[in-house]
Amino acid sequence: MKNNQTLITPVAITAYSALSASGLGSEALYQSLAENHSELAPLSLFNVPFPAYVGEIKQPLLSICEELADYNCRNAQVALTALNDEQGGVRAAVETAKEKYGAHRIGVIIGTSTSGLYETEDAYGVLLDTGKMPDDFHFVTEHAYQATGRFVQLELGLTGVCFAISTACSSGAKAIAAGQRLINSGLCDAVLVGGVDTLCRLTLRGFRSLELVANQPCTPMDKNRQGISIGEAAGLMLLEKPHTDNAGKMKVLSVGESSDAHHMSTPHPEGEGAALAMRNALQLAGLQAESIDYLNLHATATKINDRMESRAVFSVFADAVPCSGTKGITGHTLGAAGALETIIALLALKHQFIPGTQGLQELDEECQCQVVKAPLSKQNMQIAMSNSFGFGGNNASVIVGL
Amino acid sequence: MMKQLFIKSYAICCPDAELLAPFGLLGSDIDKSLIPAAMRRRTSMTTRMAVTAAKLACTQANIDSQHLASVFASLGGEIQVTDALCRLLPDENELLSPTQFHNSVHNTTAGYWAILNKCQEASTAIAAADDTFAMGLIEVWSQLQQQGSGERLLVCYDEYWPQYLAPPIGLAAFACAFVLSTDAEQAIGSISLPQVSEQAEQSFPLEWLMLTESAPAAAVIPLLMALQQETQETVPLNIKTPIWSSCVSAREFEHGK
Secondary structure (H helix, E strand, O other): OOOOOOOOOOEEEEEEEEEEOOEEOHHHHHHHHHHOOOOOEEOOOOOOOOOOEEEOOOOOOOOOOHHHHHHOOHHHHHHHHHHOOOOOOHHHHHHHHHHHHOHHHEEEEEEOOOOOHHHHHHHHHHHHHHOOOOOOOOHHHHHOOOHHHHHHHHHHOOOOOEEEEOOHHHHHHHHHHHHHHHHHOOOOOEEEEEEEEOOOHHHHHHHHHOOOEOOOOOOOOEOOOOOEOEEOEEEEEEEEOOOHHHOOOOEEEEEEEEEOOOOOOOOOOOOHHHHHHHHHHHHHHOOOHHHOOEEEOOOOOOHHHHHHHHHHHHHHHOOOOEEEOOHHHHOEOHHHHHHHHHHHHHHHHHHOEEOOOOOOOOEOOOOOOEEOOOOEEOOOOOEEEEEEEEHHHEEEEEEEEO | OOOOEEEEEEEEEOOOHHHHHHHOOOOEOOOHHHOOHHHHHHOOHHHHHHHHHHHHHHHHHOOOHHHOOEEEEOOOOOHHHHHHHHHHOOOOOOOOOHHHHHOOOOOHHHHHHHHHHOOOOOEEEEEOHHHHHHHHHHHHHHHHHHHOOOEEEEEEEEOOOOOOOOOOOOOOOEEEEEEEEOOOOOOOEEEOOOEEEOOOHHHOOHHHHHHHHHOHHHHHHHHHHHHHOOOEEEEEOOOOOOEEEEEEEOHHHHHHO
């Protein structure tokens, strides 16, 4: 969108909720952030043949109703539990929006990288033993990428636009982008957006095969960082067209997107694509770099991501913006990360603080940007950015504002 | 609100050409010459099909693919790669191939397309089961509406699937790519915003229903037939209720060819 000079209109975030290793609700997430407390622990959901610290959801999950049993999988249960979080009030906000706009005017765009793959893995065990998939295996309604989004749409009785975005670790951020566009283009009045991803063997063993999984809890931006700790989460928000009713709510100002055009799993070494996403976000919102009060980094704690990201951030902001990476608290929640970490940016604005970088001991001297180690209060924060970069060189930067 | 999007070009890649005969459409086989050898060795059939269709559509539209943002729409994406990895997972000691792992993501084709064209524009990968093509059009529509003017590449594709997953999905493989624009110049047709319609699947031609049940991306065929036959009509964009449909108009742009 290089030639795009048009500004994008902000949309209101009328409700949001998160479910992660920190527990249910954005306030539980805030507690972990405020205390800079790591929620990473040894994997217990299934076995992998190597040590793995993960951000696993230990919270009991809600059950899928009988009528939607074909959608039953951990990913849908995680989505339902976050949706029904009363403190976040996403479900209640959707009900209000339904009365206001009609069920057909409310979209559902959910980002995910692996959808219901965890259950598919179990089904393959049965397939290899017996030559047949188990009777309760439903590929399209569990494993396929749109399954969780469609489940949420049916659960809420919505009938509008509904699709999944699956661009690996930028999925959740790009779902926010699609939601904002659907509202601004007049195709929807409200869109439930977010990211939902759950732990599974393929991602743990796949990242291990790339030699990117840390043996210890991850240490983003640290000189001695060893790789990622994978996590699972749901981050949901209801976006609505701006109106006097929601003028006091926080807003999505813009989402900048770009491609690296470099390599499938290794980011551009200078962070060209990452910098382009941040610049596109600033341009779409009509903001200068100085306007950003806090930047939540992608900061996966791999050698190469953190090096390229710090270069990209420095090229856009120099060392002027306080940044932190929060994956030492929640783990890298993959397709949910873009949504979960946008919620972290909202919490930074709501509580007027800069989250810390849990796990960081000694800052990598190559990192020139202003990385914040321990949480600190900051006044007059108005605008925050969250970065997400995925396989395929797929980048997105979300800007939110008070 | 935009009234229509203009279709600059389309191209089909369908390895089994006979599948297209009932519809009077022509498709290309995977064109190996369009993909460099090193990339060809690493990519799946689905990516090679989608890239073939996308390259042909860009060439026909005479558009610079380096500066073209894109939307890739597929029900299952890299299903063969994912299937091969899933077969290894029950044995805890099996090592996965790192290349196959990063090739299993849904945006694999989008990533290779960006690398192939040195394109740093935004690219997305979406899925919506039977509605995947309709939702791909809606995503393109909202991108261009937001931007005010410009072009997009829309590619929809599904490859052969193992038949224990979701039969009959995957019995056929099909890819189609469009260059869509806010500008009428050189367009071969126009398309209106997809809407939920009163059409019922019982009224649809059996050949199309059967092919689309096997290759969900074949949902585009009524649109392609309208363009081919230079008609103006309302075409369905999926095969299961609720039916999304758009008005297609090919005629008024004949001179643009």
